[in-house]
Amino acid sequence: MIARAAVAAFAALLASACATHRARDGRPLTLDTHVDIPFAYMAEPRFDAGGDTPLKVDLGKMERGGLDAVFLVVFVEQGPLDAEGYAHAVAQAGRKYAAIGRLLQRYPARIRLARTPEDILANRAHGLLSAAIGIENAYSLGHDLARIDAAWAGGARYLGLVHVGNNDLCTSSLPDAERHESNEEGISEFGRAAVARANALGMMVDVSHASDACVRDVLAISRAPIIASHSSARALVDHARNLPDELLRAIAARGGVIQAVAYREFVKRDSAREAAEKALQKAVAAQAGDGEYDSEKHGFLPAYLEGMQRIDARYPLATLDMFLDHVQHVVRVAGIDHVGIASDFDGGGGVDGWIDAAQTRNVTDGLRRRGYDDEAIRKIWSGNLLRVWQAAIDVAARHEEVGR
Numbered sequence: 001m002i003a004r005a006a007v008a009a010f011a012a013l014l015a016s017a018c019a020t021h022r023a024r025d026g027r028p029l030t031l032d033t034h035v036d037i038p039f040a041y042m043a044e045p046r047f048d049a050g051g052d053t054p055l056k057v058d059l060g061k062m063e064r065g066g067l068d069a070v071f072l073v074v075f076v077e078q079g080p081l082d083a084e085g086y087a088h089a090v091a092q093a094g095r096k097y098a099a100i101g102r103l104l105q106r107y108p109a110r111i112r113l114a115r116t117p118e119d120i121l122a123n124r125a126h127g128l129l130s131a132a133i134g135i136e137n138a139y140s141l142g143h144d145l146a147r148i149d150a151a152w153a154g155g156a157r158y159l160g161l162v163h164v165g166n167n168d169l170c171t172s173s174l175p176d177a178e179r180h181e182s183n184e185e186g187i188s189e190f191g192r193a194a195v196a197r198a199n200a201l202g203m204m205v206d207v208s209h210a211s212d213a214c215v216r217d218v219l220a221i222s223r224a225p226i227i228a229s230h231s232s233a234r235a236l237v238d239h240a241r242n243l244p245d246e247l248l249r250a251i252a253a254r255g256g257v258i259q260a261v262a263y264r265e266f267v268k269r270d271s272a273r274e275a276a277e278k279a280l281q282k283a284v285a286a287q288a289g290d291g292e293y294d295s296e297k298h299g300f301l302p303a304y305l306e307g308m309q310r311i312d313a314r315y316p317l318a319t320l321d322m323f324l325d326h327v328q329h330v331v332r333v334a335g336i337d338h339v340g341i342a343s344d345f346d347g348g349g350g351v352d353g354w355i356d357a358a359q360t361r362n363v364t365d366g367l368r369r370r371g372y373d374d375e376a377i378r379k380i381w382s383g384n385l386l387r388v389w390q391a392a393i394d395v396a397a398r399h400e401e402v403g404r
């Protein structure tokens with residue numbers, strides 16, 4: 001009963017908040033579920049999101065582009081599955097939580113943390129931006145379930161199970177070929193325990209980057225609807241990071257949402273461009289005296305930016321229209337109630353026409369041109385994701401009632 005009352009209260013709040021916003025400027029509430037941050041975020045002047053930055057998402061760009069809310073991502077790269085590797089990942093995640101903390105502390109009059117869907121609505125009603133937090137690669141839990149609770153306390157509201165390379169929770173859509181990994185198996189015992197703990201807390205489970213086998217396993221065990229925080233459609237672009245129609249349908253059938261992502265390679269396959277980008281990264285890293293390319297260290301160097309301009313001229317970037325094809329495909333296959341939007345900005349995302357947060361209105365205009373009405377656009381931009389988020393919270397509340 002408590003859960004049902006909460007749903008009703010939330011629905012009422014959503015309706016009144018929508019009415020307020022329509023009255024104010026007619027814009028739908030816009031929510032991007034996947035935005036990366038560098039380790040030096042809010043620590044170096046160039047990454048101070050309150051100023052003019054080389055980042056694709058900063059507060060000014062969000063305000064100008066009408067992007068109301070973002071999930072900032074606590075991402076760590078996959079490393080060895082041993083004590084040292086886990087400790088390193090935990091420490092790296094700690095740096096990202098601290099960076100988000102600095103943002104919220106420095107700009108309380110512009111952006112606030114959102115721990116619930118209600119927070120997102122309330123922030124917008126007060127003319128404030130929202131930052132929510134998502135985990136990308138649960139390797140950073142350091143193989144310790146108690147860290148999910150710590151992450152929850154720190155504001156994390158989705159749990160991205162895996163990244164590139166298999167980990168201790170599940171197999172990856174892109175297993176590590178050098179380590180001869182296979183991804184036929186799905187979720188591990190620890191992964192199952194992590195999903196159960198996320199369900200109990202009300203944290204959404206995110207299957208972007210997971211193998212198809214893992215997505216199937218998570219669908220079978222999760223007590224709450226799940227999300228794919230940044231994945232597009234494999235039927236349009238045959239990339240392992242995109243989801244096949246069968247899984248788009250299965251996620252929708254369990255009430256979840258697929259957040260189509262404006263990431264170039266997933267929207268438009270261009271192997272010549274991919275090769276040119278890899279060659280540039282290698283060259284810029286070598287020039288800087290490093291063995292490997294590091295986006296934070298090398299991705300803002302003039303040599304890299306100029307090289308990318310040459311690549312853009314030679315191999316045109318995927319366009320907003322191509323991205324909207326993916327959104328539309330997910331709508332057709334999964335239904336209008338099961339699609340959302342993610343950029344993967346500052347993690348390689350961005351397409352011609354939605355190259356940074358300042359161009360967010362182009363996405364809304366593009367949806368309108370394709371015939372989506374205000375109600376459909378509201379669902380795509382935030383309504384669906386907020387519904388799934390609330391459902392995760394309600395499942396946890398029911399779990400607590402039963403346990404009492």
Ligand SMILES: [Zn+2]
Nearest residue numbers: 136209230347
């Ligand atoms: Zn990702």
